[in-house]
Amino acid sequence: MNVRTLCLGILTFKEASGYEIKKMVEEDVFGHFIDASYGSIYPALTKMMAEGLVNVRAEEQAGKPDKKVYAITPFGRQELAAALLVDPAKDKFKSEFMFQIMLQEFLPKEHVAQIYQSQIEYLRDEIEKIRCCVGDHQVNHPSMSFVAGFGEASLGAGLKFLEDNRAQILGDETPSLTLVDGTLDHNKDQIEGQSKDQKNA
Amino acid sequence: MNVRTLCLGILTFKEASGYEIKKMVEEDVFGHFIDASYGSIYPALTKMMAEGLVNVRAEEQAGKPDKKVYAITPFGRQELAAALLVDPAKDKFKSEFMFQIMLQEFLPKEHVAQIYQSQIEYLRDEIEKIRCCVGDHQVNHPSMSFVAGFGEASLGAGLKFLEDNRAQILGDETPSLTLVDGTLDHNKDQIEGQSKDQKNA
DNA sequence: TTGATATATATCAATTTGATATAAGGGCTC
DNA sequence: GAGCCCTTATATCAAATTGATATATATCAA
Structure with missing residues (x-):
């Protein structure tokens, strides 16, 4: 297409x-x-x-x-x-985040911790945006709410996976806090040393 | 990248x-x-x-x-x-299937039914492939199993959504198997108009 | 025997991206 | 009231990328 x-x-x-x-x-x-x-x-x-x-x-x-x-x-x-009126092409998912995770051994720990956190926040934002879309804006169109539901389901599952399997990648930090109220915030191992003015390539 | x-x-x-x-x-x-x-x-x-x-x-x-x-x-x-060592670009998901679903009113019902079924089979295949990858092939690399797990979680949730919300798009056919604990509810009366099975490739 | 599929490299027109130019308005701050 | 960034809005273009195709050989199936 x-x-x-x-x-x-x-x-x-x-x-x-x-x-x-x-x-x-x-x-x-x-x-x-x-x-x-x-x-x-x-x-x-x-x-x-x-x-x-x-x-x-x-x-x-x-x-x-x-x-x-x-x-x-x-x-x-x-x-x-x-x-x-053709067979739709296969879905295509591209994720530089996942690519970096696959190659984490080439990256400083702090960088990995930072992109991991950003990814979680990004997914939360996306899900929130979908919910807003469905709420205010006219998603009266039935297929729109279907598509929105699909997105919410997929992204939600991905987000949950990232939240649940943090330790697998980051070692241990922020062990099990998300269970309380979903607001994990304090990273005792601080990331503040790093500047955040990295640019996309 | x-x-x-x-x-x-x-x-x-x-x-x-x-x-x-x-x-x-x-x-x-x-x-x-x-x-x-x-x-x-x-x-x-x-x-x-x-x-x-x-x-x-x-x-x-x-x-x-x-x-x-x-x-x-x-x-x-x-x-x-x-x-x-840069901020990874945003994830990008492309789906012509979803595009066609959004525009289903321009498509014959049979076409929509066919691509819906194909999409379900495609997702099942993808998930199966991931599981195989993790099983036989050396996914000894810890980040590989992480990435595989993420894919399985996301695709799995998407697949479940398609299976559960079939009626929303296709009217009714293949109605209720997943209803036991599912959250969808308002499906009391269905139109039993056409019950042709379309398992075309 | 013909055809299809797989291994393997390579090219290239057409499409697409990503960045930039132009231009005006609004808002912020100092 | 100047400097700066953001938003609206259209447009262009080099560079990257796709998707298709060409070339060559081997194997498997009908």
Whole structure:
């Protein structure tokens, strides 16, 4: 599946600008199983406009550049339906965190402890975001709550595993605290010595 | 993280050819959280050889082309350690299956039923593969069993969700086996319209 | 015998990423 | 009231990566 199909699919839920589509695949329920960058979204929309799969409405805005709001056309829906009628590709999960864990022997203990904690916090955040999505925003769409439920289940199980098997990787620190109320906080073996200005490669 | 780092990481476990590295990211424990294609692996190995990060040993084989077995050098290990000392990028999960489910209204019912069943079987296979990996093959490496455990937990929860929430997407077919202790409740009356079994591949 | 599958390396067009440029507005602080 | 960062918004582009294909041989099955 390519970015074209992805954009068409999103536009069936509501009309949107390229910028908004990007936000949706970053933050919305969509974000948990699809991905795309500006560099592919904008050209895809331009091309699909020329082909009549979408149409545009320029929304003038004080100061900011005009927002180009795209909407899917009947022809676009037709193309989408055709593009979807294939066996979906296998799920793909990428995790640099897991890669680093596999190679922990090459890393300072403090680094491993730090990324482990960050990963736990990241997963908690993601789960929280899904719950918010389902709560406030209209996840009236039945398949949306299904997809959200799946994400919550998977991420929840992963999080629980990380919480339960900390000792396997980090030796022992914070042994069994999560049982009380779920708020583990104090790492007696401090990580504070390290700066946290590491950049992604 | 790029393919270079990925190859170096894998080569710390054992020396391997480009072909074998590809197999490893396809089938081994690695396969559950990293990915790479021939088109990126081969050039990466060639370049890293020129840079002294790996070295090669040509293994002659009857008939087949010589196998070029790559091994990581001390300099390669040094570079790997440096490349790993960054905040890992966010996990990324891609699922065309979920995308199709979100857009099920554009798809024939039978197609949805078919991909749903395939997805369940696919997840069962993946979990089985992980268990095999841990069983026979040497997952002596402690972090390998950790990573395998994480995968099993996440995939297992996802699989259970699909099994338990079938009705939410497919209407009703194959209704109740998991209902004994399950949390889902509001399934009193079902539409018994179609009970065709679809076990197509 | 034909076809399919597996080992093995390699290339390359097409797609996609990730970073950057441009431009205006708002908010923060000092 | 200047400096700075963040957000909205579109767009481009080098570099990385994919996915498909080519080449060659061996084996197994129909």
